[in-house]
Amino acid sequence: MKKLFTSAIALTAVSLTYAQSNYDWTWQQGNGNTATVNQSGLQNNNNLYQVGDTNTATIDQTGQINVNQARSEGDMNAIDVDQVGESNSNETNQYGNNNIGTANQNGFDNTLIQRQEGNSNVVVGIQAGDYNYATQNQLGDGNRFSIAQLGDANQSFQKQVGDSNEGIAMQNGDSNYIHQDQGGDDNYATNTQNGNGNWGDSHQWGNDNISRALQNGNGNFLEQFQIGNGNLADDWQIGNDNTGQINQTGNGHIHWGTVFGNNNTMTVNQSN
Amino acid sequence: MKNLITLFAVLLCVVFSEAQTITSKNVLEYYARTQASLLAADPASATVMLQVGNNNLMEVTDIASSYIALSQIGDNNTTYLYNTNNHRGNAEINIIGSGNYVEILGSNSISDGMKININANDTNIFMKNY
Numbered sequence: 123m124k125k126l127f128t129s130a131i132a133l134t135a136v137s138l139t140y141a142q143s144n145y146d147w148t149w150q151q152g153n154g155n156t157a158t159v160n161q162s163g164l165q166n167n168n169n170l171y172q173v174g175d176t177n178t179a180t181i182d183q184t185g186q187i188n189v190n191q192a193r194s195e196g197d198m199n200a201i202d203v204d205q206v207g208e209s210n211s212n213e214t215n216q217y218g219n220n221n222i223g224t225a226n227q228n229g230f231d232n233t234l235i236q237r238q239e240g241n242s243n244v245v246v247g248i249q250a251g252d253y254n255y256a257t258q259n260q261l262g263d264g265n266r267f268s269i270a271q272l273g274d275a276n277q278s279f280q281k282q283v284g285d286s287n288e289g290i291a292m293q294n295g296d297s298n299y300i301h302q303d304q305g306g307d308d309n310y311a312t313n314t315q316n317g318n319g320n321w322g323d324s325h326q327w328g329n330d331n332i333s334r335a336l337q338n339g340n341g342n343f344l345e346q347f348q349i350g351n352g353n354l355a356d357d358w359q360i361g362n363d364n365t366g367q368i369n370q371t372g373n374g375h376i377h378w379g380t381v382f383g384n385n386n387t388m389t390v391n392q393s394n
Numbered sequence: 395m396k397n398l399i400t401l402f403a404v405l406l407c408v409v410f411s412e413a414q415t416i417t418s419k420n421v422l423e424y425y426a427r428t429q430a431s432l433l434a435a436d437p438a439s440a441t442v443m444l445q446v447g448n449n450n451l452m453e454v455t456d457i458a459s460s461y462i463a464l465s466q467i468g469d470n471n472t473t474y475l476y477n478t479n480n481h482r483g484n485a486e487i488n489i490i491g492s493g494n495y496v497e498i499l500g501s502n503s504i505s506d507g508m509k510i511n512i513n514a515n516d517t518n519i520f521m522k523n524y
Contacts, residue, residue, distance in 0.1 A: 364445075376440040383469075386445045389453040394439060 144183070152177070166205070174199070196221070218243070229254070240265070251276070262287070273298070284309070295320070306331070328353070339364075350375070361386070447471070447492070460484055468492040476500050484508065491515040499523070
C-alpha cells in the first residue's frame with residue numbers, strides 16, 4: 123500500500139509539472155520559413171501553422187495561461203505576437219502573400235482576433251488593460267487595419283472588403299465601443315475615443331470615402347453612414363452624452379460636425 | 395515590426411495629447427478654419443455644423459447639392475433645416491444665445507443664399523415655402 127501511495131504522489135507531481143509547463147505546437151511546410159517562439163511562465167499555449175515559402179513568425183509569451191493561435195498560408199507573410207500577463211488570447215490568420223499581422227497584449231483576459239485574406243495587407247492590434255475584445259477582418263489587397271485599446275472592457279470590431287482601405291480604432295478609457303466596416307476601394311475610417319462608455323460606428327460602402335470621429339468624454343454616441351463615392355464625414359464630440367447621426371447617400375458629400383458640451387444632438391442626412 | 399508598434403504608440407500619444415488640449419476657443423478656431431477651407435474647395439455638397447453648450451438640437455436633411463453652415467453657441471437651442479427638392483441652396487445660420495428655435499422647410503428657392511444671425515435668447519423663427 124505504501125508503494126502504491128508513493129507512486130500515486132509521484133504521478134500527481136508529474137501531472138502537475140506537466141500541467142504547469144508551457145505548450146508549443148509549430149508546424150511549417152515549405153521553404154525558407156522561420157518560427158521563433160519564446161515562452162516564460164506557466165501554462166502558455168502557442169499554436170503556429172505556416173504553409174508556403176519565406177514566412178516568418180515571432181511569438182513571445184510571458185505570464186500564464188496566454189493562448190496564441192497563428193496561421194499563415196502563402197508566401198512572405200509575417201506574424202509578430204507579444205503576450206504579457208494572464209489569460210490573454212490571440213488568433214491571427216493570414217491567407218495570401220506579403221501580409222503582416224501584429225498582436226500586442228498586456229494585461230488580463232484580453233481577446234484579439236485578426237484575419238486577413240489577400241495580398242499585402244497589414245493588421246495591428248494593441249491591447250493594454252483588462253477584458254478588452256477586438257476583431258479585425260479584411261479581405262482584398264493592400265488594406266490596413268489597426269486597433270489600440272488602452273484601458274478595460276473596450277470593444278472594437280472592424281471589417282473591410284476591397285482594396286487599399288484603411289481603418290483605425292483607438293480607445294483610451296473603459297467600456298468604449300467601436301464598430302467600423304468598409305466595402306469598396308480606397309476608403310478611410312478612423313475613430314478615436316478618450317473616456318468611458320462612448321459608442322462609435324462607421325459604415326462606408328463605395329469608393330474613396332473618408333470618415334473621421336473623435337469622442338472626448340463619456341457616454342457619447344456617434345454613427346456615420348456613407349453609401350456612395352467620395353464622401354467625407356468628420357465629427358468631434360467633446361463632452362458627455364452627446365449624440366450624432368450622420369447619413370450620406372450619393373457622391374461628393376462633405377460633413378464637418380463639432381460638438382463641445384453635454385447632451386447635444388446632431389442629425390444630418392445628405393443625399394443627391 | 396517592433397518599430398511599427400513603437401511608431402503606432404508614438405502616434406497614439408500625439409493624438410491623445412492633442413485631444414486633451416481641446417478647448418472651446420480652439421474649437422471655434424477649428425470651425426472657422428473648416429469653413430474657410432471648405433468654401434475655398436467649393437464642394438458639391440457640404441454641411442458644417444457646430445454646437446457649443448448643452449442640450450442643443452440640430453437636424454439637417456439635405457436632398458439637394460448645397461452648402462449649409464449651422465452653429466449653436468449657448469444652451470437649449472433647436473434648429474431644423476429641410477430641403478426636400480433638388481434645387482441648389484445655400485444657408486448659413488449662426489446662433490449665439492439660449493433657448494432659440496429655428497425651423498426652415500424646403501422650396502424652390504427659399505434658402506438660396508440665406509443667412510441668419512441670432513444673437514439673443516428665446517427667439518422663434520419659422521420659414522416655410524412650397
